[in-house]
Amino acid sequence: MKKISIVIASVFILFTGCKKTLDKEFTNPEIYDKTGNLFSGLFTSTLYQWKFYVQDYGEWWWDIAGTGAMGVSGYTQVSQRYITDRYAWFSLYDDLSGVNGFGSENQLWQNRMKAFYERANAWAVIKDNLANVSGQELDDNIIYYHLVTVVKDYAALLTVDFYNSIPYSEAFRGKDRLFFPKYDDPKEIYLSVLGDLKKISDELPAAYGKMSPAAVSTFKNQDIAFRGDINKWLQYINALRLKYALRISGVDENTAKTHINETLAKNNLPTTDMVWQMPYDLDPRNGGEWVRGLFEGWAGTFIPNIIIKRMNYGTSAYEKGVDDPRLPVIAFPTKHSNFAESIGDYRGVSMNADAQKPIYDGGEKYYTGGPNGNISDHFNQNSKSLYNFANITMNKKFPVYMMSQAEVDLILAEITLKNLGNTGRTADAHIKNAISNSTNFWYNRSDESDFQKSQLILHPAKPAASDVTKYSDFIAAKYNAKTNADDKLEIIMQQKYIHLNIMCPYELWTEVRRTRHPKLEPMTFNGKVMKPFPERLRYPTAEQQNNPDNYAKVKSDDNFTNPIFWVPQNLRNVNPYWSNSNFE
Numbered sequence: 001m002k003k004i005s006i007v008i009a010s011v012f013i014l015f016t017g018c019k020k021t022l023d024k025e026f027t028n029p030e031i032y033d034k035t036g037n038l039f040s041g042l043f044t045s046t047l048y049q050w051k052f053y054v055q056d057y058g059e060w061w062w063d064i065a066g067t068g069a070m071g072v073s074g075y076t077q078v079s080q081r082y083i084t085d086r087y088a089w090f091s092l093y094d095d096l097s098g099v100n101g102f103g104s105e106n107q108l109w110q111n112r113m114k115a116f117y118e119r120a121n122a123w124a125v126i127k128d129n130l131a132n133v134s135g136q137e138l139d140d141n142i143i144y145y146h147l148v149t150v151v152k153d154y155a156a157l158l159t160v161d162f163y164n165s166i167p168y169s170e171a172f173r174g175k176d177r178l179f180f181p182k183y184d185d186p187k188e189i190y191l192s193v194l195g196d197l198k199k200i201s202d203e204l205p206a207a208y209g210k211m212s213p214a215a216v217s218t219f220k221n222q223d224i225a226f227r228g229d230i231n232k233w234l235q236y237i238n239a240l241r242l243k244y245a246l247r248i249s250g251v252d253e254n255t256a257k258t259h260i261n262e263t264l265a266k267n268n269l270p271t272t273d274m275v276w277q278m279p280y281d282l283d284p285r286n287g288g289e290w291v292r293g294l295f296e297g298w299a300g301t302f303i304p305n306i307i308i309k310r311m312n313y314g315t316s317a318y319e320k321g322v323d324d325p326r327l328p329v330i331a332f333p334t335k336h337s338n339f340a341e342s343i344g345d346y347r348g349v350s351m352n353a354d355a356q357k358p359i360y361d362g363g364e365k366y367y368t369g370g371p372n373g374n375i376s377d378h379f380n381q382n383s384k385s386l387y388n389f390a391n392i393t394m395n396k397k398f399p400v401y402m403m404s405q406a407e408v409d410l411i412l413a414e415i416t417l418k419n420l421g422n423t424g425r426t427a428d429a430h431i432k433n434a435i436s437n438s439t440n441f442w443y444n445r446s447d448e449s450d451f452q453k454s455q456l457i458l459h460p461a462k463p464a465a466s467d468v469t470k471y472s473d474f475i476a477a478k479y480n481a482k483t484n485a486d487d488k489l490e491i492i493m494q495q496k497y498i499h500l501n502i503m504c505p506y507e508l509w510t511e512v513r514r515t516r517h518p519k520l521e522p523m524t525f526n527g528k529v530m531k532p533f534p535e536r537l538r539y540p541t542a543e544q545q546n547n548p549d550n551y552a553k554v555k556s557d558d559n560f561t562n563p564i565f566w567v568p569q570n571l572r573n574v575n576p577y578w579s580n581s582n583f584e
Contacts (some may be wrong), residue, residue: 002432005014011415015576019033019570023556028431032133034146036526038126038129039126039129039141039144039145039216039337040126040141040144040171040218040219040222041221041222042122042125042126042144043122043126043144043147043148043223044222044223044224045122046119046120046122046123046148046151047151047223047224047225047406048221048224049051049119049120050115050288051112051115051116051119051155051203052117052119052120052151052154052155052158053225053400053401053402054278054289054400055289055290056288056289056290056293057287057288057289057290057291057292057293057346058107058292058293059107059108059111059293060290060292060293060294060297061292061293061296061297061342062105062107062108062293063108063293063297063487063505064079064293064294064297064300064301065107065293065296065297065299065300066297067104068081068087068089068106068107069081069297069299069300070089070090070093070101070102070104070301071102071105071108071205072108072505072506072509073112073300073502074193074300075102075217075304075509075532075533075534076308076505076508076509076512076520077304077307077520077521078304078307078497078501078502078505078508078509079300079303079304079387079501079502079505080300080302080304080349080351081299081300081302081349081474082299082302082356082360082365082366082384082488083225083349083350083351083353083356083525084353084356084357084360084361084550085353085357085525085526087353089288089583090353090523090525091525091526091528091539093523093525093530093532094528094532095532095533096532096534096559096560096561097153097540097560098490098560099487101531101532102534102560103534103537103538103560106279108537109162109538109539109540110540110542111540112159112162112163112537113159113162113163113166113539113540113543114540115413116159116166117167117172118152118153118160120155120156121172123145123148123149123151123152123172124172124173126144126148126497127439128175129462130142130145130520131134136212139207139210139211139215140211140212140214142207143204143207143208143211143219145202145205146203146204147233148198149200150196150197150200150236150237150240152231153193153196153197154240156168156189156193157189157190157193157244158506160186160189160190160564161510161535161564162506162536162537163448163536163537163539164186164554164557164562164564164565165184165185165186165554165557166183166184166186166189167181167182167183167184167547167550168181168184168189168192169181169182169184169188169192170182180546180547180549180550181349181547181550182550182553183410183551183553183554184551185565186564186565187248187251187564187566189351189566190244190247190248190453190566191252193244194241194244194245194255194259194271195277197237197240197241197244197260198241198262200237200480201234201237201238201241201266203228204233204237205230205234208230208278215486216228216367221531223277224275224279225274225276225402226276231268232272232274234266234268234272234402235268235269235271236270236274237273238263238266238268238269239269239270239403239407239408239411240403241259241263242259242260242263242264242269242408242411242412242415243257243407245257245259245260245263245413246260246411246414246415246420247510247514247566248566249418249420250455250514250566250567250568250571251565251566251567251568251569253399256420256456257396257420259419260415260420260577262423264421264422264423265517269408270403270405270408270454271402271405272405273404273405273416273437273444274401274402274403274404274484275400275401275402275404276399276400276402277397277399277400278399280530281396281397282395282397282398283396284357284371284393284394285372291392291394291395291398293385293387294387294389294392294393294502295370295371295372295393295394297388298370298371298389298393299368299370301393301502302348302349302385302387303330303331303348303349303384303385303386303388303389303501304348304349304350304351304386304518304521305348305349305350305351305521305581305583306494306518306583307348307497307501307523308323308331308346308347308348308385309348309496309583310327310350310494310497310498310518310583311324311327311330311331311346312324312327312346312347312500313474316334316336316345316346316347317336317338317343317344317345318343318344318345318346319498320464320467320469321466321467321470322471322474323471324435324471324483324498325435325439325462325467325468325471326439326442326443326498326499327344327346327412327458328344328388328440328460329345329388329442329443329445329446330387330388330391330498330501331344331385331386331387331388332378332382332385332386332387332388332389332390332458333345333346333379333382333385333457334346334347334382334384334385335379335380335381335382335383336383337379337457339379339457342456342457342459343429344457344460346385347383347384347385348384348385349384349580350521351520351521351522351523351524351581352521352522352523352524353523353524353526353583354524354525354526354527355524355581356448359383359471363383364383365381365383366378366381366382366383366386367380367381367382367386367409371389371394375452375455387501387502388446388458389451390446390449390451390452390455390458391442391443391445391446391449391451391458391459392502392503392525393568394449394451395445395448395449395451396449397449397450397452398445398448398504399448399450400494401503401504403443403583404438404499405433405437405441405501406433406434406435406438406441406499407434407496409430409433409434409437410430410434410492410496410499411424412430412496413427413428413430413431413434413492414427414489414492416430417488417489417492418485426481427488427492428476428479428480429476430563431472431475431476431491431492431495432469432472432473432475432476432478432534434495434499435468435471435472435495436468436469436472438495438498438499439462439463439468440462441499442460446458446459446460447459465558475491478491478492479492486517489515489517490517490518490519492517493511493515493518494517494518495511496508496511497518505570510564512567512576513533513535513563513564513567514564514567515565515571516571516574516576518576519576519577519578520576520577520578521577521578521581521583522577522578522579522580522581524581531575531577533575533576533577534560535560535561535562535563535564535567536557536559536560536561536562536563536564537560538558538559538560539551539554539558542574557561569572
């Protein structure tokens with residue numbers, strides 16, 4: 001095969017300011033892979049693509065700041081503003097037409113579908129060019145096709161979870177002059193992806209074993225996620241297979257059980273958190289990553305009560321063994337803290353704007369300087385807890401997230417609860433493992449951040465194992481005290497909200513739509529009680545213009561209120577809200 005060298009333009013557009021670092025750390029498909037290897041370069045480029053694993057500034061800015069906290073994070077109650085009637089637009093919080101409330105800022109729903117097709121198209125290039133190689137060259141490079149297929153399929157299911165039916169089977173076929181792809185049944189897309197994951201997990205070890213030593217060396221350098229550790233890729237694939245099989249279990253239990261039990265039989269799930277560092281420091285003030293969206297939209301990053309009240313069980317001051325051990329590293333302390341002894345006080349924001357108004361007007365406000373302001377002013381003025389920007393927003397080492405042990409633990413807990421497979425543990429044991437692993441995850445974020453490192457109240461020492469165990473025993477007891485599966489699932493999903501929080505709001509939106517848990521707090525604004533529940537994104541308007549015949553077949557679903565296919569029939573009319581602003 002004639003050696004091909006190309007410029008993966010997106011890598012350099014997105015990382016122009018960090019070009020020297022990238023050239024030093026990782027192989028660019030044109031510049032430093034002297035063989036001109038197309039396949040390895042496209043693999044690395046795909047891992048770097050915005051919106052797959054690396055989250056981008058623009059999308060997060062629109063979700064939090066550009067919408068006035070009326071994006072996915074706000075409606076999912078992952079983060080929110082400190083709302084009173086001074087924010088008049090919340091009077092229309094229940095508008096799901098796309099005019100005033102959810103979707104009125106159209107950046108997410110107009111661009112997410114397009115991002116999938118534009119950013120995963122390397123898969124088609126690899127597929128087409130592999131057909132032109134054979135022998136050792138094929139053996140050295142087919143691994144990139146397998147792994148880019150995994151990423152492409154993951155991105156496809158992200159897109160299904162947003163839109164339901166999307167073009168899939170006929171997508172990426174411009175070479176065949178197929179420019180107007182049909183919309184596929186979303187369940188069939190899920191089944192196709194699950195089949196891909198099974199096939200790849202079976203074939204990957206042998207494919208890796210056929211690579212030449214030089215090709216293995218190149219792969220280790222190009223693999224920015226796992227540095228060529230093929231077993232970690234297998235663990236990641238297995239975790240994805242569990243996640244997505246579980247996701248369809250409410251509409252196709254038999255298929256879900258087949259994939260779940262085949263995966264569990266492999267006994268090879270993640271043993272470490274699957275995160276990786278960018279080859280440069282993140283810049284929340286001027287960079288292109290998601291933390292800049294948090295930095296500029298900080299006023300929409302207060303922690304809602306549905307999270308805080310599931311972490312802080314005693315007084316508002318943190319108590320070891322009583323309160324969630326993750327609380328001091330996830331939440332920012334309020335002015336009511338004991339700063340002399342580095343004991344934080346943590347208070348969430350309510351969706352009851354009417355109840356918050358007299359509190360706010362009475363002086364319980366916050367410093368308006370944001371993360372860039374004086375830390376002492378935050379300590380002196382903040383009466384509600386933001387997400388701990390010392391460990392998240394201003395953490396220039398915050399890693400790219402793919403999967404974590406705690407997320408897998410909670411998947412296993414739900415599998416056990418629903419009797420979908422034999423995990424070898426009880427559901428409450430998985431919940432306890434999740435709390436322990438999540439505690440490690442979030443204290444690692446505190447350890448890696450050097451922002452205000454001398455402030456021990458922001459960077460506390462990791463709690464003793466006995467304190468973590470005491471707390472996890474408490475949550476396990478709460479779980480076991482529930483008498484029905486629905487109430488037990490509420491506990492599992494509360495823990496998922498705590499672990500993934502502001503880091504993964506889209507995943508949490510998917511989970512609350514699928515399970516109708518955790519229950520949300522009603523919005524009360526000027527006496528009006530609202531319980532809106534957006535179910536999906538609208539299709540980009542360009543679909544009506546560019547693919548009109550196929551769009552016409554899904555037009556009836558082009559709204560924000562029709563459920564995604566994986567919502568079970570018995571849950572489709574369930575609106576997951578508490579009847580009031582009281583919490584268990």
